[in-house]
Amino acid sequence: MTAQAGERITDHLPAADIALQGVLDALTDPVRRSIVRQLASADQEIACGAFDIDVTYSTRTHHFKVLRQAGVIHQHYEGTVKMNVLRREDLESAVPGLLDAIVAAANRESGPGRRRE
Template identity: 70%
Template sequence: MAARIATERITDHPDASEIALQSVLEALVDPVRRGIVRQLAASDTDVRCGTFDISVTRTTGTHHFKVLRQAGIIRQYYEGTAKMNTLRRADLERALPGLLDAILAAEVEPTLTPA
């Protein structure tokens, strides 16, 4: 078929108006998930799940992506066998102004501190 970008297959995305502080905090309290968000924020294109630099199993990775998606922090869509990820910056800024920027600005994670 012609459809190569199947956005419709993932139904988990909350509307921008449904993004809640509690869920976002729960999502971003985990360092692995913050790492994902940071890498996403640093990239100027959408990123495939498999290319992230995370220190956990693929299985666990899937779990973290799901949490981020259900909190409304990332948007996911399929492109062939690959699952792509985008940061929902604008939606987050509307729902929780300043929060994402404050967290991204705060500290380059200690584990990544350059020498």
């Protein structure tokens, strides 16, 4: 995905530059894995403020930036709301099977009797 004309978020990693190490580094944090899990289970884009994560606004912003700059998510504005979507096709091309494995592991982490992120 590339920046559209007038797009305010310009630091998306080009698909060709998505690397295994960068994705793994971004997903070491349980909050970021929770964001990815929630996006993977959604059938639509999700606004930043709609995620079920218990962190401050500035920390939330940081987590989204890390995921965006690693090539895991794409963000764009709809009015004043920042929307998020997984870069499924780009990730599958760069690191086949990794997204499914991460989502499955994150689902196990958040299952019954587990600590919530």
